Amino acid sequence: MRAHTDIVAGGWIARLPAGWAPYALLARLDRPIGVWLLFLPGLWSIALAGPGPAAAARLIALFAVGSVLMRAAGCVVNDMWDRDMDRRVTRTAGRPLASGAVRMRGAAAFLAGLLAFSLLILLQLNRLAQELGVASLALVAVYPLAKRVTWWPQAMLGLTFGWGAPMGYAAAAERIDASALLLYAAAIAWILGYDTIYAHQDREDDALIGVRSTARLFGAATRPFLAVCYGATVALIAAAGWWAGLALPFFGVLALPAALLAWQVLRLDIDDPVRCLALFKANREVGLAIGAAILLGRL
Helix, strand or coil: CCCCCCCCCCHHHHHCCCCCHHHHHHCCCCCCHHHHHHHHHHHHHHHHHCCCHHHHHHHHHHHHHHHHHHHHHHHHHHHHHHHHHHCCCCCCCCCHHHHCCCCHHHHHHHHHHHHHHHHHHHCCCCHHHHHHHHHHHHHHHHHHHHHHHCCCHHHHHHHHHCCHHHHHHHHHHCCCCHHHHHHHHHHHHHHHHHHHHHHHHHHHHHHHHCCCCHHHHHHHHHHHHHHHHHHHHHHHHHHHHHHCCCCHHHHHHCHHHHHHHHHHHHHCCCCCHHHHHHHHHCHHHHHHHHHHHHHHHHC
16 A cells, blocks of 8 residues: 555645644644534534524524634644654654654644533533533543444444434424434434445554554445445435435435445555545545435425
8 A cells, every 4th residue: 555644734734833733733624624524514414403594594604613613623633643653654753742743732722622612512512412512522631542442433433423313403493302423323324334444444454553443344335334324324314314304316416425425436546545546535526415405305
């Protein structure tokens, strides 16, 4: 496998003041795909709950800002736990904590600031959504440990990144019902699939340092595993839409994200890290297509 990194230190990051750039990289602001993937399950659930246009716009804006903040906070927590491991993996050796560009004290202060601003966003939501938001902190804190104790850290990421599904539904509908839980299950299956693709970038380095992942667990059998994950994603989203009473256009448009996911399965090459990263990033379009299907089912 070729040496590979996904850190983007050029572009607008390079134009920041010298003291700011390492923190922007620590927050992964150079790679907004993570913000999208955290935000999209919340977008789906807000659309599925069907609040009025003004309420929906307000919630979508709050979840968008919250996704930027909480994704950044999650990356800081992850890098604080993993800084020693990151130094030993080609893709992550240049991360600010691993490289020494940011010290632990600075990272802790940055994390405190991110969490403080996140709290301000959370306080704009109803009580149930606030409780779910606080509960998500446990998932954020525990996720980095998963790779040390289980072959399924990607499932743990699914529980964490997919949390926007029940939280968004609670914020819009002030309740949790079966459609919200089905959507959460769909998000977990989707994330389990795409993060397995992502983990193949580090498969060889992970084997050397003892980090576990579904990429290592399934290896050459990843394609059928991915087909199961993505098939479950589509089936569970369809079930959530059916339970919520979405109209027929939802089921027709759902064919588009289904086709995009099938394309990923067919194009997968676990020994090509550049392609793995591209397929991983393609899930933004998948998530937007799912959101469009839900929205059209509500019209």
